[in-house]
Amino acid sequence: MYQDVILDHYKHPHGRGLRDGDAEVHHVNPTCGDEITLRVRYEGDVVADVSYDGQGCSISQASASVLNELLVGKELAAARDIQETFLTLMQSRGQVVPDDAMEEVLEDAVAFAGVSKYPARVKCALLSWMAWKDATAQALGESAAKEKL
Amino acid sequence: MYQDVILDHYKHPHGRGLRDGDAEVHHVNPTCGDEITLRVRYEGDVVADVSYDGQGCSISQASASVLNELLVGKELAAARDIQETFLTLMQSRGQVVPDDAMEEVLEDAVAFAGVSKYPARVKCALLSWMAWKDATAQALGESAAKEKL
Amino acid sequence: MTQANAALPAGLLDTETIRKDFPLLDRTVHDGKQLVYLDNAASSQKPRQVLDAMNDYYERHHANVHRGVHVLAEEATALYEGARDKVAAFINAPSRDEVVFTKNASESLNLVANMLGWADEPYRVDAGTDIVITEMEHHSNIVPWQFLAQRTGATLKWFGLTDDGRLDLSNIDEVITERTKVVSFVLVSNVLGTVNPYEEIVRRAQQVGALVVIDASQAAPHMPLDVQALQADFVAFTGHKMCGPTGIGVLWGRQELLEDLPPFLGGGEMIETVTMSASTYAPAPHKFEAGTPPIAQAVGLGAAVDYLAGIGMERIAAHEHAITRYALDRLSTVPDLRIIGPVSGEDRGATISFTLADIHPHDVGQVLDEQGIAVRVGHHCARPVCLRYGIPATTRASFYLYSTPAEVDALVAGLEYVRGFFG
Amino acid sequence: MTQANAALPAGLLDTETIRKDFPLLDRTVHDGKQLVYLDNAASSQKPRQVLDAMNDYYERHHANVHRGVHVLAEEATALYEGARDKVAAFINAPSRDEVVFTKNASESLNLVANMLGWADEPYRVDAGTDIVITEMEHHSNIVPWQFLAQRTGATLKWFGLTDDGRLDLSNIDEVITERTKVVSFVLVSNVLGTVNPYEEIVRRAQQVGALVVIDASQAAPHMPLDVQALQADFVAFTGHKMCGPTGIGVLWGRQELLEDLPPFLGGGEMIETVTMSASTYAPAPHKFEAGTPPIAQAVGLGAAVDYLAGIGMERIAAHEHAITRYALDRLSTVPDLRIIGPVSGEDRGATISFTLADIHPHDVGQVLDEQGIAVRVGHHCARPVCLRYGIPATTRASFYLYSTPAEVDALVAGLEYVRGFFG
Numbered sequence A, B: 001m002y003q004d005v006i007l008d009h010y011k012h013p014h015g016r017g018l019r020d021g022d023a024e025v026h027h028v029n030p031t032c033g034d035e036i037t038l039r040v041r042y043e044g045d046v047v048a049d050v051s052y053d054g055q056g057c058s059i060s061q062a063s064a065s066v067l068n069e070l071l072v073g074k075e076l077a078a079a080r081d082i083q084e085t086f087l088t089l090m091q092s093r094g095q096v097v098p099d100d101a102m103e104e105v106l107e108d109a110v111a112f113a114g115v116s117k118y119p120a121r122v123k124c125a126l127l128s129w130m131a132w133k134d135a136t137a138q139a140l141g142e143s144a145a146k147e148k149l
Numbered sequence C, D: 001m002t003q004a005n006a007a008l009p010a011g012l013l014d015t016e017t018i019r020k021d022f023p024l025l026d027r028t029v030h031d032g033k034q035l036v037y038l039d040n041a042a043s044s045q046k047p048r049q050v051l052d053a054m055n056d057y058y059e060r061h062h063a064n065v066h067r068g069v070h071v072l073a074e075e076a077t078a079l080y081e082g083a084r085d086k087v088a089a090f091i092n093a094p095s096r097d098e099v100v101f102t103k104n105a106s107e108s109l110n111l112v113a114n115m116l117g118w119a120d121e122p123y124r125v126d127a128g129t130d131i132v133i134t135e136m137e138h139h140s141n142i143v144p145w146q147f148l149a150q151r152t153g154a155t156l157k158w159f160g161l162t163d164d165g166r167l168d169l170s171n172i173d174e175v176i177t178e179r180t181k182v183v184s185f186v187l188v189s190n191v192l193g194t195v196n197p198y199e200e201i202v203r204r205a206q207q208v209g210a211l212v213v214i215d216a217s218q219a220a221p222h223m224p225l226d227v228q229a230l231q232a233d234f235v236a237f238t239g240h241k242m243c244g245p246t247g248i249g250v251l252w253g254r255q256e257l258l259e260d261l262p263p264f265l266g267g268g269e270m271i272e273t274v275t276m277s278a279s280t281y282a283p284a285p286h287k288f289e290a291g292t293p294p295i296a297q298a299v300g301l302g303a304a305v306d307y308l309a310g311i312g313m314e315r316i317a318a319h320e321h322a323i324t325r326y327a328l329d330r331l332s333t334v335p336d337l338r339i340i341g342p343v344s345g346e347d348r349g350a351t352i353s354f355t356l357a358d359i360h361p362h363d364v365g366q367v368l369d370e371q372g373i374a375v376r377v378g379h380h381c382a383r384p385v386c387l388r389y390g391i392p393a394t395t396r397a398s399f400y401l402y403s404t405p406a407e408v409d410a411l412v413a414g415l416e417y418v419r420g421f422f423g
């Protein structure tokens, strides 16, 4: 479960800290107390920044770092695609073995495949991604999208 | 459990039916619906009559019949002694084997010794005896005695 | 001993094989008499498969469930939640999250009654509203509603019974009215054996917007149970009557209701977050499962529904139907025996209550017991039924998937002996 | 791997023999690693004696209890009621009728809270009265009282905690006042391990005439429990933490209170007589045991208390005390490890919570698990404790009669590895 990639992101997180943004959300995983405050900034259709702060286990910390690395600079559609692919992987209960196509989309995030075998930890891995989805919906004024979270 | 003596009393009950009395009580065994209405009549210190009516299983019916046979004509103290001895026997969970002394006091009622092994039936055997004790207390105005039932 | 003169019924299961799964059925009582267990409506026996599942759980996987990150906690959680999946499939629940584990059917029914007492509108039961039950309910589906009525000021109403042991629905429109907030009734009576016409009641309840609670304690063990087909809002049943262990019951409830209604017991597992001054609650089903749940018992119940589904609920129902018809036939040959409940095999389960001459049921039961035949006597926790039929108690024989025609014959012979004994 | 450099403690049990009774302790996890089970505060493992008792029950004696006249019903009733006798003796209850079987400690506590909400004076909790708990309660002793406060308008108050993990009773006379109707507190904390000074609290509660409820869930498994010595009105605990099965809890209550207070769940077994319009209730304990009780689980719990009493609760307490002191010593050698709770062995149970540097407890637990060491991480259903100490969660190691110094050594070595891993 603790791939080197994950430990690396945990020890050296990307883009950590809060910077200016169009929307901010605060998400909590009540079962373990993991918390994240996350802001998104958009420039047109492009994810200009995802900044965050919080506390939590290595999985939730590393996952936020990977998110930052993957999504910043992407067009919204591509970012959403990555988010959904990551969600599918994490909800697979260890049944999905990432193929080349998936690796191309997820890059470092495929390292989390092993986490999906641990139901108690899946929520940790998803915390920042759910926060990003929520913040994005707010930033773009998509109240309907929020419903679907 | 079904000694001939018991079956005999069941089929040919002694003193069944309600007659004049000094006090009347109605007792119910809620777990099986056995019911008895019982009246006592005293002449001085002597149990002049115990009359009763009701419905119930063979054990409760036979027990009322035995009670009538044993107590009518006795002095109150002797009647109480019989009642208490019967109670002891019935609460013995099959542990008391009636000795000669007990047989002398209880006469036909020793046939109920086997019933004491069946916790579900002990209440049936005691129904009329508890009613008698209660009715006696009322007849003699012993409100304190009632408390002890 | 009387000989069976009714023909052996068709549709029977291979009870010889099935009985091998049930260790207790081998027992002898009273100095070597083979046990004839006809007290299945009170509780069923357990197949080895169920005991094995629980032993394996305790010997290899036990830990407290949820929130644990160690292997045992994950295995125990997977087994516990897996049992929920199995039960959900067994009753055709639209979602596994609609299956709440309780300690027995009684808790399930109390849970609903309490939720409705504490609920907000439109569910809230309070003064000026009606609760409707029937006269053939088990005490566990009477007393919780009496409590609710007493505590809220609501009025408790009920359907009466016909002389042949069926619900009297002739006045259904007066009993269930716009005031009615909830209708709770038994699908199969544990005394009369009657299978109730749920469609008519559900239709009327839906007309007036009342919630429908179905006590399926005597249905789940014996016939296919499809909560969607029932169209009820809540369905309650209990593990120990369906080859499962004691200590577990089920409440199925429609997701939307489980989401809207308030929790009942408070404690560990049912919360989302707790501070000293306020708490929020986990989503259903956990919202209704305070404290350490009956983990091993859920595993056992999961094994039980696997066992029953493996044989097939349709086949079990057919078997019991055949045995019941056979028993009704054979019992009709016993003089002075009066069936309390439907005398035909139609719309009736495998539970037959009766009186025998004026011999008290306690005596009937005791003398049968001395012959190794276990039946139940009394009011069977449904005293209003006895009051309705003017009897203090009944003798009740109830069958299950392992019951045989030979056991029916033994019962009939036993009853002849009882008559002679007290004759 | 670090070597144990603390001396082996005195007073230990013969764990080699004891461990043979617990099949699960033999398990290996993660490709052959020997299990080190240090999650006993969440749930204990079960000795073979307990499983055997339940199997014997199901295979030879199972039937529904009470009211049956057949052999099995009588045997099952005798076993079930016999378990009540055993539990009563185990806690030195003045009367067996004071022992109520519930599904878990959470139900026991909810039962008390609900009784007090529906009670008449002098017990009734309502607006203008206070309920007192503490900040170190398990959620199961918080949420039921929050419900009661919300539903009745009563005020919920609590004792805070000192920095070293003890109850802060300095303001006891302001917290418990004439308004206080009930004081409910944990005897041994499931997070901090603290053993609370019950005498002082009980004395003050008695002064103002408040009822005292003691949550002994973490005491009953580990030390002699004498309800008369405690002088409480109610004591709650749970079977699965004390070598018993899941699905059973106990509420002990003073006879007079159980007689006076109203029932909670309604249904079969708890009634005296039922008509459609009104019911009367059986005497305690049956009044509080609606529906088919956890029969096999009571039998299992009876076997568990036999097992514990056979070893001796004093000896078990001494063993755990020795292990705890040893563990506290050894853990003090781990850099950056902070104990949450008393750091000395005095007045503390065999549960040790800690944080390790700024490594999240989930990570600590997961990496320990990979080495076969099962601990619990999180808020342990006592989130206010974490809030109080400003931490999101803790890692908790908890011991029992089968825990060994070697397991403590394994834990310490495991923690060193965790530090290296995330260092």
Ligand SMILES: Cc1ncc(COP(=O)(O)O)c(C=O)c1O
Residues within 6 Å of the ligand: C268, C290, C291, C292, C293, D041, D042, D104, D105, D106, D107, D138, D140, D141, D186, D188, D189, D190, D215, D217, D218, D238, D239, D249, D381
């Ligand atoms: C102190 C304390 N109280 C109450 C409980 C609740 O016990 P249960 O979950 O068995 O209801 C627990 C255990 O989880 C506990 O540790």
Ligand SMILES: Cc1ncc(COP(=O)(O)O)c(C=O)c1O
Residues within 6 Å of the ligand: C041, C042, C104, C105, C106, C107, C138, C140, C141, C186, C188, C189, C190, C215, C217, C218, C238, C239, C249, C381, D268, D290, D291, D292, D293
């Ligand atoms: C129809 C019916 N409802 C409810 C119950 C209560 O089930 P339990 O005692 O398991 O709570 C029973 C069984 O006793 C029953 O037969």
